[in-house]
Amino acid sequence: MDSGAMRRGGQPRSSIPAKRSAADAQEDAWVADEDRFVLKQAKKKAIIRARAGRADPIDLLAVTLRALDATKNGYDSDDDDQELPAVDPEAVFEGLDDIQLEELDKGIDTYLALEQSRSNRDFWNTMKVICKDRRRAAPGKLQTARGMSSVTPEIDRLLAPKTHEQLETLEKQVKAKLRSNDDIDVDYWENLLKSLSIYKAKARLRQVSKSVVGARLETLRQQQEQEALVLRNQVREKLNSASLAGTGEQLPVPESHVALDPEPLLRLNPEDKALISLDEDDFKQKLLQDRRRILKLGYIPTRHGAKTSSTDIAVPSEQKRDDMSRVTSALYDREAARGFNDNEEAFNAEEDVSSGRPKWADTYRPRKPRYFNRVQMGYEWNKYNQTHYDHENLPPKVVQGYKFNIFYPDLVDSTKAPTFRIERENGRKRGESFAPAGAEDTCLIRFIAGPPYEDIAFRIVDKEWDYSAKRERGFRSSFDKGILQLHFQFKKIYYRK
Template sequence: MSRSSVPARRSADAQEDAWVADEDRFVLQQARKKAAIRAKNGRAQPVDWLTVILAVIDPERNPLDDELEDGELEVMDPEAVFESLDETQLVELEKKIDTLQILESSRSNRDYWTMMKTICRDRRNHAREGSSTRGITNVVSDLDKLLKPKTLAELEKLERQVNAKLASTEPVDTDYWEQLLKSLLTYKAKAKLRGISRSILDSRLGGLRKKQALDAEALRTRLASRPVAQLAAPKIIDGRHELDPEPLLRLRPEDKALQTYDAASFTQQVLQERQAVLKAGYVPNLKRSSDDKEASLAKRMKLGTEDSARSLSVAYDRELARGLGEDEEIFTTEEDVVTKNKHLWADKHRPRKPQYFNRVSLGFEWNKYNQTHYDQDNPPPKVVQGYKFNIFYPDLVDKSRAPTYRIVRENGRRRGETTAPAGEDDTCLIHFIAGAPYEDIAFRIVDKEWDYSAKRDRGFQSSFDKGVLKLQFQFKRYTTASNTT
C-alpha cells in the first residue's frame, strides 16, 4: 500500500465512523420519542419509564428533539419500575438496557444505564433466591437493614472503610466483608436513583404549587369583582339544617350486604391504600387537566376493562410494532381547531381528543436544481414526500357514520396557488372530524398534489375499520429523464 493511500483510507474510515455515530444517534432519538408517546398514553413498558426518566434529567438533551415538553412527560419512581417484574421480565429488560447503553455517546447517560443494570441484576438475584438459600438470605436481610437507610455519602464512606479493612492484615470475616462490598455497589446505585426521584418530584411539586397559587389568585380576583349577594340565615328545625337529608330509621336492603368497619380497621385500610399509591411512585404532570388525570390514572392502574379499551390497545400496539420505515419519522404536531356542534353532545359525553400514531415520509427530490448541484454520493436535503395517519376512535357513539377529513387553506388561498417564499413549501391543515365523544383534531402538512394511483408503495389509502381511521398518501413526483433515483 502506497503512502498516498493511507490518508485516503483514514478519511474513509472517519467518514464511516461518523455515519455509524449519526445512525446510532437517530435510532436512540426515535427510541426516546416512542417511549415518551407510550408514557403519555399510559402504555409504557419498564424500559420506557427508565428512558423517560433519563430524558427529564439529561442536561445534554436537546429540547427540540423531543415530542413532549418536560411538564407533559409522565415520570415514575425508577425503583418502582422493577418492583413487580419476574426473572424473565428482568432478563428482557436488561437486554433492552444493554441496547440503549451501546447507543449512548454521553458518559453520564451510560453511567445512568449502568446504575439501572446494577439494580436489574440485583432484582434478578433476589428472584432466584429460594428456601434452599436460607443462610444467604439472612445475610442479605442483615445487609439490607444496614445499608438501605444510608445516604450516598454514607455509603461511599463505608465503602472506603471496607476496602481499608480488607486491605489490612488483621483477621476479619472475609466472606462477610466481600459480600458487603459487593452489595455497596447496588445500594449506591439505589441511593443515586432516590436522589434523582427526589429532584424530579421537588421540581414538579414546585411548579405545581406555583400554578395553584396563580390559579387561586385569579379566582380571588374574579370573585372580588362580583357583587356580594345578601344570604338569608339558614333555618334550623329541631337542631337540623333545612338542607340536611332525612334521617334513616333503618338500613336499606342493598346496604346490609356491605362490609362494616370500626374506626381502627377503616384507618388501617386507608393507610394500606396510601402505601400502595406511594409505592407506585408517580410524579405529578403539570399540563394535564383533571379529566386527563383520571383517564391517565385509569390506564396506569389497568382499570380499562371495556372491549373498546382492549381493541384500542391492540390497534395501537399493531401500529407501534410496525415501527418506522427507513425514510419515516413520527409526526405528532397538532394544531388548535374548533369542534363544531360540540355543544350538542358535550353534556352527555365527556369530550376527548382521539389518540393517533402518525408518520411522515421523507426523501430526496431530484429536480433540475438538485441534479445540477448534488449527486448520489452527496444527496440534497430530504423533503416531505407523504404522510400516514392512524386516528383511533374506539368509543364512537354513531358508528354508522365514519370519521372524515378535509383540507383547510388559510388566508383565502386556493388549491394549486402558491404564496410561500422561494425555496419553501406552502402548508395547509388536514382536519379530522368524527363526532361524539371525540373533538376534532388537525395537523399542519405540506400542501402538494396527492398521488391517487394504486401503486403498492406510493398508493392512496383511506379506510375506517375496527375504530381506526387510516389515511395514507404520497405527493406526486415530477422528475426528468436523467433522474437516477
C-alpha cells in the same frame, strides 16, 4: 519535490495512511450520527407509547430520564412534559417476573450502547444494577456464596439506611481493609464490597425517585401560583368595575352569596340522612389508611388540566361514566403500563347484565368497576389446519385464554373477596354445544362484588379451562390490594400425526 516528501533512498512517501485515517474519522462520525438518530427515535417511540398508555417498563424509565435530563439530550424539545406520566422508577421494577426483567435488562443495554451523555449513562448503569439485583432475587435463584444466607440480613441492616455518599465512603474503607494485612474474614468483606455496588444503586434510585416527585410537585406549585394570580386579578377587576359603576345605591347581593346563608346548611337533605356518620377519631383513622394505601401505590400527582392525547387507550364509554377515582386510575395506569405480550390483545367485550337495584343503593352510589383485560390469541394445529396450512401460510388465530384485571379499591367490606360465575344461555350445560359447525359456543363470565360496585360481565369463548399452576399455563385467581385477577388458558388438544 522537496526532501521532506522523500523517503530514504529517493522514494516518495505514501499518502495511503493519511487517506485511511481521514476515511476512518469520517466513518466514525457517520456511525456517531446514526447512533444519535437511533437513540432519538427510540426515545420518541417511548414517549408515544407512554402517552398512549401502552408503555413497557423500559419506556417508563426513558420517560423518567426525560424529566431528570435538563438538557433534554436526545428528546424533542417541543414535547410537553405535562402530557407524560410521572413515574416513580422504583415502582417500575415492582411485580415484574424474570422474563420481564430479562427484557428490561436488554432494553437498558440498548440505551447504554447508544447514550453519549455521561449523566444519562450513569442513570442507565444504575437501572442495570437494580435490574440484575431483582433478577438474582427472583424466586428459584439460589445464592451460592459461602455463608450468604446468614450474612445477607446483617449486610442489609448495615447498608440499607445509608445515603449514596456514605456508601461511597464505606466502599473506600472496605477496599482499604482488604488491602491491609490484618487477620480478617476475607469472604465477608469481599461479599460486603460486592453488595455495596447494589446498595449504591438503590440509594441512587431513591435520589432519582425523590427528584421526580419533587420536580412534579414544584411544577404543580408554580402552576397553582399562576392560576391563583390570574383569579386574584380577575376578582380585583370585577370589584373595581363595580365600584366605578356604582351610583350610590347598594349593589345587589349575587345569588352565589345568598347560597352561602348558613340557615339552610343546618338542615340535612333527605338523601344525606342515609349517609354513614363517623366521629372524629374514626374519620382520622380512615383518612390515615387511605393515605397509606396511596403511598403504597406510588402515586404521583398530575395536573388535571393536562391535555389528553388522541392516541390514548380506548376506554369504553361505560367506564368513563363510572369509577374514575384517583386510586382506581392509579391501579389502571399501573396495569396498562405492563403493556401486551406478542400474543395478547385488549379485551373490552363488556355485556349489559341486569341485576336489579342493589339493596345498598340508598346508602352508596352504585358504580361499575374499571378493568384492564387481555385476550390471548394463537394458532390451533388441528387436523384440518395441518392439512390446509403451514408455518408460512398460517391459519386464522383463535382465542386461547383471557387475563381479567378488575379494580375494586373502594370495597366497603374488603375482607370479602369478589367472586365470579359462568352463565350459559338457553339452558345449555357445561360440555354441551349448541353452536353451528365452524363456530364456537360462548358464555358470560359475571364478576360480583359488594357495595359500592355493580356486577360486570364479559362474553367469552366457552371451552374447558386449564387450572394447571405451571408457569407457562399461568392460571391465577387472586384478590389483593384492590385488584381481582383471573388469568386462565384453555386446555390444549394435542393431535397425533
